[in-house]
Amino acid sequence: MASSTDSESQDRPDVSEAVSPSKIDPVILGHRLRYFRAAANMTLDELASQLGATASHLSMIENGKREPKVSLLTHGADILGVGVGDLLQPEAPSARAALEISVEKAQRSRHWEAMGLPALRVSSGTPTPVLEVIDGLTRELRRQSAEQAATPEEARRANVSMRKEQRERNNYYAELEQQAHELLAAVGHDEGPLSYHAIADIADHLNFELRFVSSLPHSTRSVTDLKNRVIFLADSRNPDHDPRSVALQALVSYVLGHGEPVDYKDFLLQRVSTNYVTAALMMPEKSLVKQLRQRKKDRDIAIEDIRDAYSVSYESAAHRFTNLATHHLEIECHFQKVHESGVLHKAYENDGVNFPVDSIGAIEGQAACRYWTCREVFDTSDRFRPFNQYTDTSVGTYWCTAVVEPSQSALFSLSVGIPFDQARWFRGADTAERSRSNCPDPTCCRTPSAELEAQWGGNAWPAARTNAHMLAAMPPGAFPGVDDVAVYEFLAAQEQFSR
Template identity: 45%
Template sequence: MTPSRIELTTLGHRIRHHRLEKRLTLDELGALVGVAGSQLSLIENGKREPKLTLLQAIAEATDTTVGDLISHEPPNRRAALEIELEKAQQTHSFLQLGVPPIKVTKGLSDEAIETVLGLHRELQRRDREANATPEEARRANTELRIRMREKNNYLPEIERLAEEQLAAAGHTRGALTHRTVSIMAERLGFQLIYVNDLPSSTRSITDLEHGRIYLPPASIPGGHGLRSMALQAIAHRLLGHKPPTSYADFLEQRLEINYFAACCLIPQTPAVEFLQQAKKDRNLAVEDFRDAFGVTHESAGMRMTNLMTEHLGMRLHFLRVGAQGQIERVYVNDGLPVPEDVTGAVEGQIACRKFSARRAFDRQNRTTEHYQYTDTPAGTFWCATQTGAADVGEHSITVGVPFDDSRFWRGRETQAREVSTCPDENCCRKPAPEVLERWGEKAWPSARVHTHIFSPLPRGRFPGVSETDVFDFLERHAD
């Protein structure tokens, strides 16, 4: 993994420290190790990564070891202050100010640096304390959704990382086992521990000091979610995530860890082979894809959005819709018209009643998928919808494609067809004229107000997480 700028800065400070202890100039040390003094200056300033052979030569010339040079500890208090200042001037809080960073020179005293660092710490504290508004959350989520659509919801770097980790853990084919996930964690120096007292605001907690990943009880039926939660915790470490600096950063990290988990549970190579064969047989089906890899229907549908445009050339849409019609999760790159608010946000909007995602709730037999064609102002779409239930209530999972691609899918022969003219209010949002005339002046419902719409997002570095509960938990399990 490529060293970070901060790691290179620490290395540079340690090289400079040992050079000055030997009373050598840059040119004198350069002559001893066979490089120009200007090249050493770039290394000491953290702007260039030295090769191992050069590090060995510098260590020999300064009477130290490579291990000492590459230590993460600053060599002295001054170096520690300079490194902390550089790190502070790279944070989102500082960059948002739009002011130039302070250049560290010999004439800048330790006391001056400490004063500036104190201001940085207060700035970051205030940023952490500030509440993220629902509007900010929706805006950040919309921007991320648009970026992912432009990439076909496909992240090749994470695909490769997942396949490398699976291969190193010995996984080849079939459903990913809990044992393999444990091996993946062990290779990073972590042990999976299942506990009954995780804080309600967390899915998992990683103890970086003791190398432990805490998860809910292993007795959860099926355990599909446990594998995913463990893989997400592992992904934070593999991807080098730092505490998020903004809500947008938090959402992007969450997307990346979810993507990594999906890549492990449904690895790219066998998944693409499976989908290509199913397309060739004109028998694509979410339920087959789900069963082949032992995952949930929702996970299988979302994984299709990662792979089918990139590898099968097929555009598609995915919807998770609640029983009241609210869109809870969405991905569209095939032109399906979905409702948006003025900011472009889709989540929380109400899906058309004519959509398969809503019609599936009307069926008496929900054990099989509901297939449907829907004519819309943007064209005709074929959809397959499966309903399900969770702690938060019923929902439906829909995967669909434009009419021309329906020929590759099981269920294409369905006779179910609807016409949606949304966002035209007359489609499904206004009652029929005769019903309106009958009841328009004779009804007075009392609305259920969802109090969360008035609530700001919780404070802290990790949105939605109570740090007090997390630290209390770690204290209980530290011994």
């Protein structure tokens, strides 16, 4: 018996081939199967019998505890008189089903497990008000947990943990390199800058449409509509965001199976892995390593050559170099991104450099030594060529190369550093610039000289600039700073406009 949705399914594309079962939420799929079975007036036993399956197996599928084979879905759709696409749609089939799905998912979450509560069997006999109360309580617990987790201290601890893992792996992730390699192979790209056309080919390969709009929600750089398989990108001239990388980040996040982060650490892991694969797509491992090995042989490695060869920012090129330097070239290194005020924003090291840290080991917000290359570069007038300098520190001498890049609101220095004995592989290693840093000794650059103290001590009262994020749980635009209401209203408007 065909359901009343049969005519609708004729107008809706069959996504059985476009969507891999591994990308389908088994809980939603199970509820949709149960919905259409009930609409066809079939019992669990009757459908199982026609499918040649056991009722217990089918029950586990309907409860989202087992994923069905494509052949079973195809046969089941034929029996129920619907399209396979109807079973694979990513939304609940009814408001009641959406409530049941939400409660069932809540019981599988870390929050529920941490509370030690017994499992609640959700059935058709469970009163709707009971489900509404449970759903409301679990949503509020998740909100409070996210609020508590999204604190500056939690963010710093997550960053410390992330940097430790990066150091242990020399910032090289073979599994992520493989993901990038497979995507590039699928569109026939293996070297040179990744063009807009190639990115569109990757989107086609993943069955997504890329669409530029002028009305993205303020808190987002892109919005992915999984239901209609559209990725919306901002139609703007923001110099901070390369449209290629923003589009790739959205596609990569889908490929990696990312969902809503459960806490800041999860958010950070997702962001780092997404950025890693995006960089590996824009600067393919095989071709870049070949170039770097030749440059090392010629003693002429230069970060700006990576930037120019692949049409990326210096920051992206520097990050990518740290991915490959130790694993492929046996070169230890460090990277810093420093605000023009001297505050460290990002850093990585596996060469023993003594970054300034707070009591928990975090570097974010700490002041870089005034005599490091990352600070000295701001005093140079030549912004076309990198500034190179040797710096003697308490843990050894480092050669560093740095440039200054502007953002919308400030200037940042981006520097890559190498221990003295490995500097010979780099262009600019013959620099005569040299400096001395005694940090973390406060007398190095953080304590005024006796002369200045005598002249101005007690006679100055500066008004400190307060960053807005100091009064918030997290800096604007960071997890969990996305406005869900704005995002959902945007998607609803886009869907209505497309009809």
